[in-house]
Amino acid sequence: MRPGRRAIIVGAQREELWRRYKAGETILGIGRALGQRQTTIHRVLQATGGIAPARRSRSSRVLSFGEREEISRGVASGHTFRAIAKSLNRAVSTVSQEVVRHGGRPCYRAAQADWAAWESACRPKLCLLARDRELQRIVAGKLKQDWSPQQIAGWLRDQYPGKPEMWVSHETIYRSLFVQARGALKKELIGHLRSKRRIRRSRHATDRGLGRGEIADAISIRRRPAEVEDRAVPGHWEGDLVEGSRGTYIATLVERRSRFVVLVKLSEKRTDVVVDALIKAVRKLPTV
Numbered sequence: 001m002r003p004g005r006r007a008i009i010v011g012a013q014r015e016e017l018w019r020r021y022k023a024g025e026t027i028l029g030i031g032r033a034l035g036q037r038q039t040t041i042h043r044v045l046q047a048t049g050g051i052a053p054a055r056r057s058r059s060s061r062v063l064s065f066g067e068r069e070e071i072s073r074g075v076a077s078g079h080t081f082r083a084i085a086k087s088l089n090r091a092v093s094t095v096s097q098e099v100v101r102h103g104g105r106p107c108y109r110a111a112q113a114d115w116a117a118w119e120s121a122c123r124p125k126l127c128l129l130a131r132d133r134e135l136q137r138i139v140a141g142k143l144k145q146d147w148s149p150q151q152i153a154g155w156l157r158d159q160y161p162g163k164p165e166m167w168v169s170h171e172t173i174y175r176s177l178f179v180q181a182r183g184a185l186k187k188e189l190i191g192h193l194r195s196k197r198r199i200r201r202s203r204h205a206t207d208r209g210l211g212r213g214e215i216a217d218a219i220s221i222r223r224r225p226a227e228v229e230d231r232a233v234p235g236h237w238e239g240d241l242v243e244g245s246r247g248t249y250i251a252t253l254v255e256r257r258s259r260f261v262v263l264v265k266l267s268e269k270r271t272d273v274v275v276d277a278l279i280k281a282v283r284k285l286p287t288v
Contacts, residue, residue, distance in 0.1 A: 009036065009044055017044060018052040028247050038247065049178025062117070063090075063098060068110040071095060075105050128168055129176045129185060135166055136185065139173060143189045149173035231257045239278065241269060251278055 009017060013034055020030045027045070031038045058064070063071075067088055074084035085095040099105060102113035129136045135156075142152045149170035160166040176185045177193070227233040234257040242250045249266040251274055264281045266273060 009034070009040065014044070017041065021045065021050070022052065049175075051175055051178055058118075062121075063094070063114075065110065065114045068098070068114050071098060072108060072110040072113075075099060075108050127176055128172060132165070135168060139168065140185055140189060143173075143185070143192045146192050148193070228256065234258060241266075241274065243269065251281075253278065253281065 017030055017034060020033065021027075025033075027041050028038050030036075031041045034041070067090070070088055071084055074087070081096045081099070082092050085092045088095070098113065099108050102108055102116060129139060138156070139152055142155070143149075147155070152173060153168060153170040156167050173185070177189060228236045234255065236256045238254045238256060240252045240254075242252060244250070247268075249269045251264040251266055253262040253264070254260070262281050262285075264277045266277055
């Protein structure tokens with residue numbers, strides 16, 4: 001890629017990006033797995049507020065590309081709309097409207113008609129908050145008072161028990177905030193959310209129970225010997241890993257009695273990288 005040009009993520013790689021993001025992986029981890037920069041991944045996520053766009057699919061009720069090819073052949077052969085419709089087992093009006101909509105008999109082409117129909121079917125659909133201005137005003141007012149979306153959703157159900165049209169889920173409020181294309185809630189209201197984040201994380205995206213960040217066969221710190229606890233004997237070290245911004249890492253080693261500190265800069269936080277770096281650092285210590 002030439003300098004100054006933005007990377008484009010499409011197709012299977014884009015689907016893999018959203019799959020990993022929904023599973024709870026970090027932006028940095030996704031970038032490394034896909035071989036893309038962290039800024040590139042963040043740009044894709046930020047475009048839709050961290051909410052994966054719904055996958056488009058063709059309804060079985062609309063004409064398929066194969067049916068449009070049959071219509072094109074029938075029109076070219078001079079067949080009537082009724083004859084074409086009968087061969088496709090479709091209504092005559094469906095065939096006639098299809099041909100008229102896409103240029104008429106002289107100009108109808110299956111490929112162009114199929115592409116135009118697919119594009120015209122992609123239109124922004126107003127969400128509940130965009131359709132109901134009164135509900136939008138109430139939700140925006142509560143957000144300005146620093147209410148959480150969960151509190152607002154619960155309050156609406158209690159306040160309007162017999163009016164389901166005034167109910168809205170907290171997820172709808174989040175989506176209206178983070179996906180600005182919905183045009184329901186102003187972007188400034190995001191600042192009233194407690195997390196302050198600009199990209200939505202799905203409530204299903206969690207590392208809990210997946211074993212991520214956990215040490216296999218770990219021994220609890222409560223089981224360490226007494227001499228370690230009271231710092232009476234030198235030679236016991238505590239290690240930790242500090243993660244900074246933009247994928248920077250530092251490993252720390254602290255001798256418990258003397259409080260002597262060793263800092264090791266790391267290129268990444270993989271176990272083998274951390275262990276090798278610490279071994280090299282310890283070997284540089286003076287021998288007694």
